[in-house]
Amino acid sequence: MPVLYHHTISAPSRFVRVCFSEVGFAAELVEEQPWEKRPDFLKINPAGTVPVCVTDNGHALCGPHIIAEWIDESFGVFKRDRRLLAEDPFQRAEIRRLVEWFLIKFEQDVVRPLVRERIIKLQLPTSQGGGSPDPKMLRAGRSNIRQHMKYLSWLAGSRAWLAGDRLSYADLAAASALSVMDYLGEIDWNEHPQAKDWYQRVKSRPSFRPLLADRVRNLPPVAHYADLDF
Amino acid sequence: MPVLYHHTISAPSRFVRVCFSEVGFAAELVEEQPWEKRPDFLKINPAGTVPVCVTDNGHALCGPHIIAEWIDESFGVFKRDRRLLAEDPFQRAEIRRLVEWFLIKFEQDVVRPLVRERIIKLQLPTSQGGGSPDPKMLRAGRSNIRQHMKYLSWLAGSRAWLAGDRLSYADLAAASALSVMDYLGEIDWNEHPQAKDWYQRVKSRPSFRPLLADRVRNLPPVAHYADLDF
Structure with missing residues (x-):
């Protein structure tokens, strides 16, 4: 059976899990902590990042x-x-642009700094950079969220789905990235009703259900995280 | 005629110029300074990055x-x-992996810090972060080059071309990224004969010639930059 090396709170990993589910492709999930730089994992992917799918x-x-x-x-x-x-x-090209937008740009601007400060630093020893969150990094990430939410609202308000008339990779990438921030309670949905309506539609898909059951050690999600009517 | 917004010293822009030339696709080149965040350019690409191709x-x-x-x-x-x-x-998948490796990972680890410190800061006013290079950033970028050159040498030594038996996007992406560092004299080719042999083959292609004629304002390239027998 194919193996998907992933991490629960990695947006690109979540995206791939949802894609697999949408096309009915089954893979065994193996959780990898990429920051540990495990030598056997580096042999599979020298970049050391998740997700990686090893086929049969x-x-x-x-x-x-x-x-x-x-x-x-x-x-x-x-x-x-x-x-x-x-x-x-x-x-x-438009679908790919939005996948890059949410899995590279949103990731760099928002997900990576907030996940690092709020989750990874809790799990690392002080000698490896663990400790309490840096308020400056939190502020920068949160200020970036506001800009990204404006853009997402514009997309959701002017198109049926983010890249056009049909559900596409763009929606799955964006919703996967948003779901990580939503787990942490970082999204103010009331301020963005069009984005909320769109997220509700993606969140209600069966492919999204396993993500809503994900839990990070020592850090439960906000109350509405798994709620389809949030 | 299609327009390609690019920057002379941007590795991803160089890659696209070489690809266009290889397939015989002509576009008008318009140089964009992405760090200026020109509003009309942001309307074309909200991410503000080059290259962007606007088709007919x-x-x-x-x-x-x-x-x-x-x-x-x-x-x-x-x-x-x-x-x-x-x-x-x-x-x-292997070709795409290497394109990402050289245009995202090598870019982040090496090209972006060194180009910023050695080129962009020369052209910016002090109020916008201009000034002399930060020795710490230079050291970090240079130490990363050594790791990347080892990997490139391994690829070049174990395969006819970087991704396998044939010239591919992987070679053009890697050579475009390397060419920026070579312009700045940051590559020690004598230490990496297999990588040098491979780069010489890509550099000799007609599609690469325009890159070798590129010049950055106030900063001439190292002597061997345009030399096919370096």
């Missing part, structure tokens, strides 16, 4: 974009109107 | 991966043995 024939597919393209090439093309990438090359 | 029908293709996938979908598939992506899905 031993190929390592590293990173969310590469796994998503591979899923589309292997399964997506047969899905017709349930395909998560479009047929039109420019529509494909 | 007004579509904006943002970022090197998206442009490269679009080139492959539009022209590459007809190129047979000169295609820059492979036909096999796992081979495609």
